Amino acid sequence: MRGLLYRLPGSLFSGLILLAMLFGCAGSLLAQQTVIRQTDQSYTLLFNIDSHTVDTAYCSNDAVLDQIETGLGRLLSVSGVMIDSVVIVSSASPDGRNSYNYRLSAERGQHVYHHLRSLYSGLPEACWILESRGEDWVAFRNILDGDPDQPARKELLAIVDTDYPADEKERQIKRFRQAYAYLADHHLYKLRAVSVTVYASVHDLAPVEPVHALSVGTQLTLNPLSAGTHLIQPDLSASAEKKRFRLPPFAVKTNLLYDAALVPNIGLEFFFRERWSVALNWMYAWWKTDRRHYYWRVYGGDVEARYWLGKDGYGYHRSGHHVGVYAQTGTFDFELGGRGYMVDDWGYGGGISYGYSLPVARNLNLDFTLGVGVFHGKCKEYLPIDGRYVWQLTKKMNWVGPTKAEISLVWHIGDRN
Structure with missing residues (x-):
């Protein structure tokens, strides 16, 4: 009995050690x-x-x-x-x-x-x-x-x-x-x-x-x-x-002076390399009344190349001073109840221009331009007599002086960024 009492604590101690080792391995795993x-x-x-x-x-x-x-x-x-x-x-x-x-x-x-x-x-x-x-x-x-x-x-x-x-x-x-x-x-x-x-x-x-x-x-x-x-x-x-379409930098414009004279017109201006632009302008009016002998007919256009003088060219607002050269062509027939003047063949001319473009809104400018040059054509004069238009004379026209005047409203569209 005494030997058994001394052996039981040893067996219990060994069992406890084994159990602790098993828990330790499990925890490690x-x-x-x-x-x-x-x-x-x-x-x-x-x-x-x-x-x-x-x-x-x-x-x-x-x-x-x-x-x-x-x-x-x-x-x-x-x-x-x-x-x-x-x-x-x-x-x-x-x-x-x-x-x-x-x-x-x-x-x-x-x-x-x-x-x-x-x-x-x-x-x-x-x-x-x-x-x-x-x-x-x-x-x-x-x-x-x-x-x-x-x-x-x-x-x-x-x-x-x-x-x-x-x-x-x-x-x-x-x-x-x-x-x-x-x-x-x-x-x-x-x-x-x-x-x-x-x-x-x-x-x-x-x-x-x-x-x-x-x-x-x-x-x-x-x-x-x-x-x-x-x-x-x-x-x-x-x-x-x-393939994504991107509009180039350009503007659509109209000359308010021509609009006031009842001559519809439109222009496009394309901008290149910070300092250069090219403008294409066209006008067309075909008003008449035979009973009163009123004729107000004109059509033609011009092409102008501009150089912008600002420190950074025309800049983001496409504004500032500019100089340019232009070529123009046109024909007209004007009569206001009496003697009439007509260029029925195309006249042509050209000159140099100076102007300033002023921003007035986010995408709108007013462009003021004056051009001086020469215009050549054959001008016919006529009179309304007995219901007919009677030719009087033909003379060559070589005008030297102002040949271009603009106060244009310019709308900038396309890629400005």
């Missing part, structure tokens, strides 16, 4: 859980100006392409790693029209996308995400902010921070010639870029504290681009952006 962590790697390709294809000889593009292809290939070959997305963000530098740069930026992204898609066709379509930023003014501002040696740095930052359209910002920045030359030499090439960021999920077995243990399938972090950033899924039609 429960603590070994699958944790999914995210990793990402970014690469940047640079582009020549006005180019949307990757030049492997430009900067370090050849090495960067090798890194992208090697990195994607390694991720696809490792077990426990899943590629979540490949985000391709394309941009252009603010040197040229904003609408053109947006198309160029989209074409750069599409080019890189199609190249990588052809190499890794096994990746699901949903993994590929494209964003075309066009002119990247955020990155442009960061460049200015980070370079204390940038000439006119404060002035350029003030322009970037305005709410002007992109083309107007660029025009104002280019007025600082030394500062813009510095930008072109040191920074603008950095904005002609496509960045490729690969986001992947890595499945690990790791010990975690029981209080903070995560169940299988829980992600520790989210894709930073998934919140607050608008991303565009790739359009497989590479020409979709090119």
